[in-house]
Amino acid sequence: MSHDSSSRRVVDGLRTLITSSTAGMQLPSTRALAATHGVGPVTVQHAIRQLVGEGLVETRPGSGNFVARTRAPQISDYSWQTTSLGPSRVDANPIGSSMLTVTADTISLHSGYPTDELLPLRQIRGALSRAARSSLAARRPHTAGLGELREWFAHELTTGGATTVRDSDVLITPGGQSALSSTFRALAGPGDAIVMESPTYWGAIAAAKQAGLTVVPVARGTHAPDPDDLATAFELSGARLFYAQPHFANPTGALWSDAERQSIMKVVRDHGVFVIEDDWAHDFGIDKDVTPLAANDPDGHVIYVRSLTKSTSPALRVAAVVARGPARRRIETDRTIDDLYVSGILQAAAVDVLTQPSWVTHRRNVRELLRERRDHLIRELGTHAPELTLTHKPAGGLNLWLRLPEGFDSETFATRCLTHGLSISPGAEWFPAEPTAAYIRLNFGGSHPDRFEEAARILADQLVPK
Known part of the structure; x- marks a missing residue:
């Protein structure tokens, strides 16, 4: 069965479920829906995104997907603001990917913040x-x-x-x-x-x-x-x-x-x-x-x-x-x-x-946890995605900085990874001038250290010429 037909089948099934559900009710997890419909999690995520776009589903970070609460349609005209405000002083999309909100099932290596385990x-x-x-x-x-x-x-x-x-x-x-x-x-x-x-x-x-x-x-x-x-x-x-x-x-x-x-x-x-x-x-x-x-x-x-x-x-x-x-x-x-x-x-x-x-003890514990996470992610990348070049092993912080092979665009690469359940930060947004090469940033201090191997495999798969 083609990907499009599988996605349509999941969308139709979810529409039926939503019709018989109350507003605000939580939907089954991505894994549960994948098992129910006999498809992969990526297909389910495509279906969820379509229904979010239609206003039928709400995604709440860290909680899951829910039947949308109905709102009265409202059409407003803000065109007058164009003349009033004049030229913009910032880029069209100045907010970095580290502030991106993703679904609970997504492997989050894009965030700029450490996970709860690293906080007091x-x-x-x-x-x-x-x-x-x-x-x-x-x-x-x-x-x-x-x-x-x-x-x-x-x-x-x-x-x-x-x-x-x-x-x-x-x-x-x-x-x-x-x-x-x-x-x-x-x-x-x-x-x-x-x-x-x-x-x-x-x-x-x-x-x-x-x-x-x-x-x-x-x-x-x-x-x-x-x-x-x-x-x-x-x-x-x-x-x-x-x-x-x-x-x-x-x-x-x-x-x-x-x-x-x-x-x-x-x-x-x-x-x-x-x-x-x-x-x-x-x-x-x-x-x-x-x-x-x-x-x-x-x-x-x-x-x-x-x-x-x-x-x-x-x-x-x-x-x-x-x-x-x-x-x-x-x-x-x-x-x-x-x-x-x-x-x-x-x-x-x-x-x-x-x-x-306890603050001194906490900082000492965080140092060891970050060392474990940093070294774990580096090992998985070296094993499964050796095509990525680690610029250096950082002595501190939360991030790895890696160069993509020649011919890759960091923003396109990040978008493709996201469709396969992995969120990363494209290097282009970190340069105040033109990027000198294609890079990506991976945060090892965020969630899902148990899925570092899976993340490395997704990265490796997206490095294969399509």
Whole structure:
């Protein structure tokens, strides 16, 4: 029987089931439907997608598929907004694939967030409960953040570094993305240039474009950008900002060496510019621990950003910006205008978790779990998909960065993998300039480590010329 006829049979069967079901009722799992209709899971997923498009089925991430709740049709005309808004300041689709929502049955190697097993959820629940019962539940916190939390971030930077960081240098923000957006807006204006490594974090690219900045790329592979290239970028563009991820960069997992750190900082100081240090993976060191650039920055060239969201819980949208001098005042002004303040309950919960002895134990356990997952996925890829070239074995972070064979397009390849039940991140979206080759990013810190072998086999199958 052809694929089309099989899919139609599943669609017809599901329509019959939906007709006799109440709105909101959960449908059988993909595996159960495949067994019922004698087809493969991919055929079932095609049928589900068709019914979602028809408005008959709702997909709820992590829960499954449900009979859609009927809604009255509504037709609106938004064409007037085209003239009113004018040209867009961002790309048509600026949101990266790491934010994609997929079905529960899909093998998720695209996400930017670690799975529950790698989070201190028990401690988070207890901390949120205690914070909700405290006086902070009804009190507006200081615009710069709770003193105890700011003190913790300052202590983290001061320990092991040569620079004294005060709690008054710290601003608490609702997540790292918000911190980056505010910093870009506060320190540069529309039309100004910002230098970025290429490839780099898609969210930083999008935030810069949203702020009206012109992104100037400098090449970065498994090492830091070439200092001469960086100097040239500053001189030709007039940029005052350099966004960088020195430690376990997203998406590549690459790490600057000590010599590279010194060379880069010399260029930054010689040109009188700022480096915005995104220390997103501070808590995800596997083979190495790192000292941030900001810990050895006596003159305030480094604007330091560290988020707790990935290492504690997606519900704990708390991050910090560390800056000094007029730059700090500009960023605080932007933050206050944008959000006024960050929830005191979330800040208090963060302090609770971070100051418990269990936090140190948790980080040690996460290191071992990430090592197991990283090495497991590398082994499966080497066995089943040797055509993929691993650029390097990352010493920390959550991701592997792999090059596709010549002739492949990363976005097309990712789309084909998704139709076979595997979600990955195409490399093209991580480049602020044209990609130098076709890459993919695989997150080994997400769900389904028990399905790494299956994922590698799907990748291998899609590498076979069709």
